[in-house]
Amino acid sequence: MDKSLLTQLVLERLAEDLLQAEQAARTAHETATHEENIAENKYDTLGLEAAYLATGQARRAEAIRQAMASWRQFRPRPYNASQGIQLGAxxxxxxxxxxxxxxxxxxxxxxxxxxxxxxxxxxxxxxxxxxxxxxxxxxxxxxxxxxxxxxxxxxxxxxx
Incomplete structure (x- = not known):
């Protein structure tokens, strides 16, 4: 099994996840800032909830970007029996x-x-x-x- 290929597959999946998270953040942000969602009273919380969701999605996107950076730098090494299982095994x-x-x-x-x-x-x-x-x-x-x-x-x- 080619570990470089597995690493590439992980990066492709993370890229897909990033696109989804960024789209979800944009959608939630648009909902939060849309003029129809301005709170009319203290119980009208749709805009506030969408803002919380947009923040969460933006954090998720940033976590995926950091994971992608780690995986781009990752170079799996061949197994060394004297060291046992290590990162990349x-x-x-x-x-x-x-x-x-x-x-x-x-x-x-x-x-x-x-x-x-x-x-x-x-x-x-x-x-x-x-x-x-x-x-x-x-x-x-x-x-x-x-x-x-x-x-x-x-x-x-x-x-x-």
Whole structure:
């Protein structure tokens, strides 16, 4: 699996998300500033609510821009068994029910699922609970995380 291609797919998805967030911010801003939405009394809050929404969408767009900057600078390195799993690793985990999952460990802001060929790949940050638990692990090691009241365990099958 080509990690550079995965990185490009993440950037494409983030670009799509950015366009949507910017459009949503523009729409909310237009609604907030439209003359028909001027409050006539203290209970007329449509303009105020739209302004809050526009602010939230603008913050979301900025977070996506920052994530894109991180992903543009990101250069996944080949797996080094002496260091174990690090940022940029493509990891295959298997759970207790023999269900496999492919994970690509990348910078913050890229949490998403991608389809590469016929494989579903979960992109996650090394700051996520599972991402942190995998750091430094090698093929054959066990990884466990606590989710609510349940402990989930995985085995590292393959790392690239």
């Amino acid at each position: 493509l990891v295959c985990l298997v759970d207790s029910e023999d269900k496999q999952q492919q994970l690509f460990l990348g910078p913050d802001g890229g949490s998403m699922k991608l389809l590469s060929g016929d494989q579903l790949i979960q992109v996650m940050s090394s700051e996520s609970p599972l991402g942190r638990a995998m750091l430094g692990k090698c093929e054959g090691d066990e990884v466990s995380i606590q989710v609510a009241q349940t402990r989930q365990q995985f085995e590292v099958v393959r790392v690239q």
